[in-house]
Amino acid sequence: MSDTTQAPALPDHLSIDPRSPHHVAAVFEHDIGIxxxxxxxxxxxxYCISEGWVRVPAGKTLDRKGRPLLIKIKGKVEAFYK
Known part of the structure; x- marks a missing residue:
């Protein structure tokens, strides 16, 4: 049987944090790659494709709430479904 569900288009700005206004839960039903x-x-x-940046954890450093400290890196960003 083939899977007939279509994956939603990847947004320009996406976050994996559910508290973020840029979090889209429907996108995470499929595997995505950056x-x-x-x-x-x-x-x-x-990530943000139009502005050309990604946020990644800064090693093992944590903020005061126990979440990973993130740094912004600029460059060419491509998002795709695996």
């Missing part, structure tokens, strides 16, 4: 400067990244927490 290619940053030509290399696939597996640690991206948030």
């Amino acid at each position: 290619r940053f400067n030509g290399v696939e990244r597996f640690d991206v927490e948030e």
Whole structure:
């Protein structure tokens, strides 16, 4: 049997944090990938294609609420379904 459900189009700005206004739960029903400067990244927490940046954890550093401290890296961003 083939899967007839269509994946929604990937948004320009997406976050994996459910508290973020840029979180779209329907997108995460399918596996997505992020290619940053030509290399696939597996640690991206948030991205914006039009502005050309991704947010990734800064090592093991945590903020005061116990969440990973994120840094913004600029470059070419591509989002795709796996």
